[in-house]
Amino acid sequence: MLPVKYKLEKKDGKARAGEINTPHGNIKTPVFMPVGTQATVKTMTPEELEKINAEIILGNTYHLYLRPTDEIVAKFGGLHKFMNWNKPILTDSGGFQVFSLGALRKITEEGVNFRSHIDGSKHFISPEKSISIQNNLGSDIMMAFDECPPGLADREYMKDSLERTTRWAKRCIKANKNPDRQGLFAIVQGGIYEDLRDQSLNELTEMDDHFSGYAIGGLAVGEPREDMYRILDYITPKLPEEKPRYLMGVGEPLDMLEAVANGVDMMDCVQPSRIGRHGTVFTKYGRLVIKNASYSEDTRPLDEDCDCYVCKNYTRGYIRHLFKTGEILGQRLATYHNLYFLIKMMNNAREAILNNNFYEFKKEFENNYTQGKKSEWIKPKKFKD
Amino acid sequence: MLPVKYKLEKKDGKARAGEINTPHGNIKTPVFMPVGTQATVKTMTPEELEKINAEIILGNTYHLYLRPTDEIVAKFGGLHKFMNWNKPILTDSGGFQVFSLGALRKITEEGVNFRSHIDGSKHFISPEKSISIQNNLGSDIMMAFDECPPGLADREYMKDSLERTTRWAKRCIKANKNPDRQGLFAIVQGGIYEDLRDQSLNELTEMDDHFSGYAIGGLAVGEPREDMYRILDYITPKLPEEKPRYLMGVGEPLDMLEAVANGVDMMDCVQPSRIGRHGTVFTKYGRLVIKNASYSEDTRPLDEDCDCYVCKNYTRGYIRHLFKTGEILGQRLATYHNLYFLIKMMNNAREAILNNNFYEFKKEFENNYTQGKKSEWIKPKKFKD
Numbered sequence: 165m166l167p168v169k170y171k172l173e174k175k176d177g178k179a180r181a182g183e184i185n186t187p188h189g190n191i192k193t194p195v196f197m198p199v200g201t202q203a204t205v206k207t208m209t210p211e212e213l214e215k216i217n218a219e220i221i222l223g224n225t226y227h228l229y230l231r232p233t234d235e236i237v238a239k240f241g242g243l244h245k246f247m248n249w250n251k252p253i254l255t256d257s258g259g260f261q262v263f264s265l266g267a268l269r270k271i272t273e274e275g276v277n278f279r280s281h282i283d284g285s286k287h288f289i290s291p292e293k294s295i296s297i298q299n300n301l302g303s304d305i306m307m308a309f310d311e312c313p314p315g316l317a318d319r320e321y322m323k324d325s326l327e328r329t330t331r332w333a334k335r336c337i338k339a340n341k342n343p344d345r346q347g348l349f350a351i352v353q354g355g356i357y358e359d360l361r362d363q364s365l366n367e368l369t370e371m372d373d374h375f376s377g378y379a380i381g382g383l384a385v386g387e388p389r390e391d392m393y394r395i396l397d398y399i400t401p402k403l404p405e406e407k408p409r410y411l412m413g414v415g416e417p418l419d420m421l422e423a424v425a426n427g428v429d430m431m432d433c434v435q436p437s438r439i440g441r442h443g444t445v446f447t448k449y450g451r452l453v454i455k456n457a458s459y460s461e462d463t464r465p466l467d468e469d470c471d472c473y474v475c476k477n478y479t480r481g482y483i484r485h486l487f488k489t490g491e492i493l494g495q496r497l498a499t500y501h502n503l504y505f506l507i508k509m510m511n512n513a514r515e516a517i518l519n520n521n522f523y524e525f526k527k528e529f530e531n532n533y534t535q536g537k538k539s540e541w542i543k544p545k546k547f548k549d
Numbered sequence: 550m551l552p553v554k555y556k557l558e559k560k561d562g563k564a565r566a567g568e569i570n571t572p573h574g575n576i577k578t579p580v581f582m583p584v585g586t587q588a589t590v591k592t593m594t595p596e597e598l599e600k601i602n603a604e605i606i607l608g609n610t611y612h613l614y615l616r617p618t619d620e621i622v623a624k625f626g627g628l629h630k631f632m633n634w635n636k637p638i639l640t641d642s643g644g645f646q647v648f649s650l651g652a653l654r655k656i657t658e659e660g661v662n663f664r665s666h667i668d669g670s671k672h673f674i675s676p677e678k679s680i681s682i683q684n685n686l687g688s689d690i691m692m693a694f695d696e697c698p699p700g701l702a703d704r705e706y707m708k709d710s711l712e713r714t715t716r717w718a719k720r721c722i723k724a725n726k727n728p729d730r731q732g733l734f735a736i737v738q739g740g741i742y743e744d745l746r747d748q749s750l751n752e753l754t755e756m757d758d759h760f761s762g763y764a765i766g767g768l769a770v771g772e773p774r775e776d777m778y779r780i781l782d783y784i785t786p787k788l789p790e791e792k793p794r795y796l797m798g799v800g801e802p803l804d805m806l807e808a809v810a811n812g813v814d815m816m817d818c819v820q821p822s823r824i825g826r827h828g829t830v831f832t833k834y835g836r837l838v839i840k841n842a843s844y845s846e847d848t849r850p851l852d853e854d855c856d857c858y859v860c861k862n863y864t865r866g867y868i869r870h871l872f873k874t875g876e877i878l879g880q881r882l883a884t885y886h887n888l889y890f891l892i893k894m895m896n897n898a899r900e901a902i903l904n905n906n907f908y909e910f911k912k913e914f915e916n917n918y919t920q921g922k923k924s925e926w927i928k929p930k931k932f933k934d
């Protein structure tokens with residue numbers, strides 16, 4: 165019996181509303197998952213995450229392996245206890261960060277040799293090591309260790325890479341010491357090539373009994389947006405319907421709704437909190453850069469349509485002041501609002517699916533958000549923080 | 550009728566328990582006042598300040614005058630509304646910061662010319678200007694604009710300076726546009742000279758009808774600790790008994806209890822939160838530097854005797870990890886605990902005074918805190934943040 169289950173509640177077109185059950189509780193989908201890179205969602209307490217209705221957060225295997233180390237986290241009883249978060253946690257495999265190290269890493273069939281970005285020390289992560297770290301962290305959902313090539317790598321490289329990812333997935337299954345309480349997700353690769361996506365999916369679904377869900381990897385990694393949408397449209401509906409589908413690293417509102425429209429259930433991204441910490445916030449009518457002088461006497465909330473703690477209690481003028489003076493409270497408030505905004509958007513999407521009007525909801529959101537203009541594309545960053 | 554009143558509830562030796570009434574609520578004394586330099590107590594929300602039982606906070610006239618400017622704060626309805634804090638606020642006069650600028654300022658009888666530490670722009674603050682700024686900020690308690698000479702300035706300079714402070718205090722009284730809702734505190738100067746302290750106090754108390762309270766200025770500004778204790782012992786009991794007594798810029802636990810023992814009611818300091826943001830926390834048994842490697846696997850709370858949110862929910866090991874990885878949550882948690890620690894200590898002191906055992910309480914606190922060693926002296930910083 166897999167420790168993580170999915171129940172489809174309702175479909176509206178290809179969009180899905182459902183529920184994921186994990187050892188640390190249930191998650192209503194579609195869901196946005198805040199990223200807690202280093203055992204903390206930057207600037208936030210667990211209580212605040214609960215207040216913004218976060219149902220699951222991410223932890224980063226690469227970062228936690230380096231600091232404080234997975235062995236130390238294990239001594240504290242796992243990541244949930246270490247960081248005081250009792251709801252579901254998903255850990256990535258470390259692959260994305262390790263491959264982002266560029267010149268600092270070397271890939272072999274066995275695994276990846278790399279140097280720490282902190283102190284240059286030498287390390288080796290294999291599929292077995294990644295799972296061992298994730299077992300020590302004790303996440304509810306673990307990701308298979310995959311190779312994540314650049315979005316525009318050539319076809320031949322992509323094919324070799326996805327086949328290695330399949331072989332590594334097999335080794336991950338075997339390495340999992342806690343198959344009863346830590347679910348493993350497979351990652352479908354194949355870049356922007358439909359046939360390679362099919363190949364990856366077919367190879368992975370041969371091991372379907374061992375996977376609690378499927379992620380779509382290798383999107384939002386530098387390829388043109390049209391390619392991303394094309395692949396999403398092509399591959400998502402082919403993923404096993406009775407398992408959750410996770411699109412990695414996407415956090416721009418319009419992309420998120422596009423993914424939901426194609427049947428994606430789970431998404432994460434560091435960008436919403438990162439841009440928040442730098443003073444850019446989401447509003448119903450698009451992004452707002454709070455440091456702009458025009459907000460210095462603005463008594464309105466960040467987003468007039470938002471009912472979050474920040475928007476109920478603080479003005480644009482005050483938050484602008486906090487950013488201009490470099491005060492941490494500014495970063496806290498902007499992060500809080502941005503995460504709330506995306507979680508609320510996903511909850512609204514879910515409601516719309518349940519009410520059979522998701523596509524009207526999506527259209528209206530887009531019209532407001534872009535105000536007729538072409539929306540800004542959040543450029544994927546080389547290195548997740 | 551003065552807008553700020555004091556009621557003495559109980560004396561234990563020279564130590565006093567009382568209550569201050571202000572337009573925004575009451576304050577039980579003795580009280581520690583967190584400093585909200587730039588319209589925010591660094592890292593904290595107003596709700597968190599309420600949770601740690603803060604009853605009054607400080608705002609800094611110099612900083613708020615420069616950014617966002619007092620005129621903008623006034624447009625938002627005053628500092629309370631601007632920063633979303635509905636309890637009492639005390640603003641300093643700006644004098645301490647301006648005099649700390651050293652070469653960047655020039656004093657005349659009229660006031661002080663200075664250059665902004667941010668952009669070098671030229672400014673002038675006089676007693677009238679200081680009060681005008683504080684009127685715009687709308688604090689419950691305003692401080693008279695005083696000259697604050699270095700702790701070891703010579704006697705002649707001290708005498709000239711305190712006499713100017715008296716003349717400036719007179720001008721402050723006259724300049725106050727809101728004598729019905731903003732109380733004005735006088736500041737007793739005179740350095741480490743008993744007779745000059747007497748002279749300053751005598752001159753100021755001639756205007757006693759206009760003062761809602763008295764501050765002891767010019768201590769903890771570089772003089773030896775013995776001199777500070779000697780002057781506290783000498784001058785505090787001479788301050789008018791029916792008005793609150795405020796010792797400025799003292800935030801080291803043992804100094805605070807010494808001040809309470811001499812009859813001080815109010816204290817503030819940026820040091821507790823500043824050292825917190827750098828990872829040093831108060832415990833029953835003295836200070837603890839959380840980054841030390843010895844805490845990496847320590848599952849105990851920061852202070853085993855503390856019942857604050859941080860100590861109930863987080864381990865030393867986790868907080869150390871947050872500091873080692875530069876995470877803002879670390880700064881939040883350490884600040885929260887340090888401020889809670891001092892407020893709780895003052896509340897315990899108050900209880901002890903009401904129960905007639907303050908001196909036993911003080912002795913026991915000191916024994917635990919120093920563990921027999923001479924306690925570390927928090928060096929006053931040249932520039933308050």
Ligand SMILES: [Zn+2]
Nearest residue numbers: 470472475501
């Ligand atoms: Zn909001």
Ligand SMILES: [Zn+2]
Nearest residue numbers: 855857860886
């Ligand atoms: Zn505590």
